[in-house]
Structures are given as structure tokens and as C-alpha cells.
Amino acid sequence: MGIKELLGLKKKKDFGEETKTDESKTDQMEVKTVAGEASVTGKDIKTETAVPTVRVPKIRKNIKVRIDKAALKNLNLVIVAYSHVERDFFPTKDSYEAEVEVEERAAEVVERVKSLGIPVKALTGDQYFLTNLLVDKPDVVINLVDTLRGKDKLQTSVPAALELSNVLYTGAGMEGLVIGNNRNLTKRLLMAYGIPTPAFQFIRRAGTAVNEDLGLPLIVKLNESGGSVGIDNKAVKETIKDAQRKVNNMISTYKIPVIVEQFIDGPEVTVVVFDDGTKKRVYMGQKVFRKKPDGKHFFTSFESYDDERAYTYKHVEEPLATKIQQLAVRAFTGLQHKDYAKFDVRVDDDTNIPYFTDSNPNTAFGPDMGLPMTEVLAMHGVSFDEVLAALLSKYARQLG
Template identity: 25%
Template sequence: MTTPTLAQELGKVGVLYGGRSAEREVSLMSGEGVLAALRSRGVDAHGFDPARQNLAQLAEQGYNRVFIALHGRYGEDGTLQGALEQLGIPYTGPGVMACALSMDKTMSKRVWMSHGLPTPRFMVLEKDASPAQLDAVASELGLPLMLKAPHEGSTIGISKVASASEMQAGFDNCVRYDDTVLAEEFISGRELTVPVMGAGRDAHALPIVEIRAPQGNYDYEHKYFSDETQYLCPAPLDAALTARIQSLAVEAYRALGCSGWGRVDFMLRDVDNAPFLLEINTSPGMTGHSLVPMSARAAGVSYEDLCIDILRLARLDLKPTPGWKPA
């Protein structure tokens, strides 16, 4: 029996990139990398920018599956996944509910807390919060603290507040992007991230990456463009702590219903090596500076093989209604 080629196995593939979110620039870089990798392996892959093309064209043009390289809103928040479910086109990464929960940092934390998983203390502020409410949050959580736009990624809409006088400016930065603001306890320590692959009992963690940015400032520039940020992979942790953090990453991933692939971000508190869950990315970056490819390389998996592995996991999340037939 002849073994099918990758092109035959995977069919016509759309690489979704660009989009309308604040992370468009990064998404374009991710998508271009994935597209080149898939084509290098003989896959019939085509770039597709939902900001410039109608999603219905995916069905009209006979795409068999898609690799989602979109980041942020309209790509990572469940809206795109819902459209692909309606079109019946298998896609990479988690399904509708898992993406919606994961994209909302506040909801992620609530789910993790319900599972007894560690995450920094937090409070939620409405966009019309008064100065007195801002002061109350600073008093309750202590300073410094973090203010975050709950539905953004790539460090967009995030402010570290070191003093009460900085609260208003930090809050104003966040409400440029969102209607609510997540105020989060600041955890001083080491920044770690853990890619996870698979679904259910088959979900497994890849090597941990430690991020060391200049002055601890892992902002948009240092994340995607700077050569000053250091990445250590596998992270220099003892075997027991490594296993504990990887296990927590898989638990956090499963708790939100994730499948396919994702990346779980942590802070490791310096005073006691206690890990705290920050957020999960359901369509992680795939650029030259991205962390999932770096972790995969440490596990002996090339960028090209990683793209193929992720694409092979593409599926539809929703099962057809039993007995349903068109009228």
C-alpha cells in the first residue's frame, strides 16, 4: 500500500494570518513563517488574510483545513473558530469555548481558581472607575501591581504601576483597548512559559522557556524585535520544580478545555519558587523570536516538523447534532 504524501494527507491548506487585531503585524510574521515551512514540505498551503478576504471563500475555494496564525481579537477569541465550525473546515488550536475563555484573562483566572490552581490575586475595574476606586485597588493588592486589558495579548494594553500616582495613567492606557481592566497582584520573580500539545489525556508539556528581558521589561519591542532579551531553554530549574510547572501547565490547559496546542505563561516567585499562572495563548506566535518553536527545538523538533504536527491536529470542535438532516 502506497503511503500518501503530506500534500495528499493534508489537502489544500489555508494559513490564516494578518487579521484586524492590534497584533496584526506579529500575525503576518507568524503566518509567513508557517506558510514557508509548510510549502518546504510539499504541502499545498496558501496565505489567507481575513481582513482582506471573506471567510466564505475558504469553503468556496475548497480548503480542507486551516492553520490559524492569527493572534488576538477575531482570531484567538472564539469568533473565528465559530465561523470555521459553521463552514465545516477543521482548524488548528482549541475550539470556540476554550478560545473565548482563554482570551479573557479574567475568566481564565476564575476557572483556574475554581480548579484550585495558583494565580495572582486580582480585582476587576470598569472603564468608568473613579480615582477612589483606583486607590482602593492599590490598597487591596499592594504596590507595585499590574494593570491589564483582559482581551489583548503580546503585552499590548499592560501597565506596571509602581506608585499610586501612576495608577490613573496605567488605567487610561488599558481602557484604550478594553471596557474593563484587570488589576493583578505583582509577582516578583522569574518569567516562564510552557508550550502544551495535544488534547485530553494526550496533552503534554514541551520544555520550559525562561525569559530574561532587560530590567525585567518584556514589552512588545523586547518580545518581537530586540536581541537583548535572553531565552533559556530548557529553563535552569531542578527536575522536581520542572515537573511541577509542566504538570500545572497541562492542568491549566485542560481546565479551560484546550486542545491542539497552546502556551501557558507563569511567574515563579523569587522568595519561595511558587509558580503562578498568568495567562494562556491559544494561537501562540510562530516568528523568529517565538517561544513555542524554541521549546520544540529543545525537544528535537524542527520548526517545519512543528508546523506539520500542529496542522495534523486540526479538527472541528463541535459534533453534528445526532439525527439532524437538512430539510
């Protein structure tokens, strides 16, 4: 059985049509090893080869979360932890700007916690974090720390400190953050759980040849880092030569490995999973782009975050929505995510197969409607204040 049958979808002309098939069997995904320090992994690459003026569409369906107002009274102090950001910590201006926004976002979250009548304070994730925890003794920490000294891989230090201090905290634990901060590992685990992900190559050193079997076009991403850092308007490459040049440049600039990924032409879907303690709830929105960043392909680039009109959202139609929902819950569990996470999904124009391209276990959390999680939940009738109250009451119940 092919991957299209596994997902209950078949190739079609009209987006959203369906042919149901037997889903009891699974496809074997192919792993290929190439010379040097690179590997090509993913789907079988030999055989599968109107201007929006409003950001949020009309609400179609409310998927409400559980809020326990009585439990919230158990909270005596909530701390909002956020990244300590300095320009010298980051290799480029773009990577610095992608992280510095957390300071304003943390202040906004603090105000929303106050509005719930809960004592709250902000705390930077730095070398004094553990000491301050022991002094403040919070009931719950809302963890917004993505980097320490500019390094994504050090973010696991925060849940480690919280677990050592026996303090409840929101978001992924150490294991989930290790997985979520490593695209190579994430994609291999997605494959292990039978979740489609584009064919890819992991490259550690500049000069390692891009495998031509990946096909074209290609997109090059940092193995570590979120916020579309390194994915500019010219990220999609039409030739192996251009992809090779991009690989060498990114490794030289950021000093970390990269992923060369088969670019999937088709709709891009933002998927949010939120676990309120009773159920893993899935919300999604399909991006409607105003223009093609490179004139050829629709995708989310780093520059799009500064353009409020870059795209809007529309609802994902059935049967695709149900298929993505099922895969998202499986991915959330398999990747050891906790509380909330965002997945980026691209749907192949020819096969209608949803490919999971990226995972963000602690995606940007805050009330700003420019944040993907907040925007997608709003189109389903769920406000940030409701999500915040549900998240805190989930942990407050453990204190009762």
C-alpha cells in the same frame, strides 16, 4: 494545608530545592468583592503577600512529537488563515504592530507547508472568509487569525465559520478563544481548577478605585489582547496612586476593561503545551533577562519584542519543572484549549510557588526563532517543521 504544601514545595533559600508533602488536599482560594465594578480575586492576599549572547540554550532533552507521514498524503489542500490588518482598525500604533507581523508569519508557514509536499494557499480572515472557504473546500485550515477589524473578541468568528462549513482547523475553538481572550474569566477558571494565579482586580470603568488590599507592587494589563500590548517598560507600579493613573489611562486609550494584578517578583517561565493527538506534551524555558526594564523588576515588556538580546532561556530545574508541567496540562484542559497554547508563569522568589499569569490559546505559530513557542520547543530538540507536520498529520488521520 497551605498552597505551598499543595504544590509539594516549601519556602527555601536555594532555587530548586524540594520538600515533598501530602498533595491529597487543596487550598481554598479567596474571592473578595469590593464596591463599584471591581473584584479582587486570587491567592489569599492577607497571608501571602551575565549578558546572554545566544537566544537558544543547549538542548538537554528531546520530547519528540508524533508525525504520521502516510497520513499527510490525505491532504489535498491546506489553507493558512491570517488576520486582515489595517492601521485604522487599532487604537494605538503598538497594538497595530503587534498584529501586522502575522502577514509575514503566514507567508513563512505557507512555505513550510509546501516543503511537506502539500498544496497550500493563504487566506485573510475578513468578511469574505466564509465565501472563500466554500469555494476552496480545504481539508484543513491553519488558523492564525487573532483579530477581525482589530478586535480580539471577534476572532471567534473564524472557528464559527469553519465549524459551519464542516472544515477541520487547528487551534482553539470558539469556547477556548472566548476564555483565552478574557483575563478575568481565565483567572477565575484557573482558581476553580486549583491553579495558582496572582491576586487581581477587574476594572471596567476609569475612576474605579484600585483596591489597596492587593498589596504592592502591581501590574496593569488589558483584559483583552495579547502580545504584551499595553505592558510597557513602566508597567509595574510601586504605589496605588501610580496604578490608579495607569488604570485610567489604559481604559481611556483602549476602551476596554483592565486587570490590576499583584506583581510576583521572581523567575518568569514560558510554558508551551502541544497536543499531537497522542499526548499533551509540555515544554518550558525560564527567561534570563539582560536587564530590568524599569530598573527594579524582571518582566517581559512590549519593548522587549524588538530587542533580540532582551532575554535568553535556560532549562527549568526539578522539582519545579514537574509541578509546572502538571499544572499546565490541567490549565490547558480546563481552559478548553486545543492543539497548542502558551502560558506565562511567574515563580514567587520567597515561596517558589508557580503562579499562572496569562494564557494564550492560539499563541504565535511560525518558524521564526523570535516566537516564544518556536524558541522554547527548539531548546527541547523539537523544530517548527516537526510541530507543523505533527499538527497536520493529526488532522490528516481523520480524513483517511
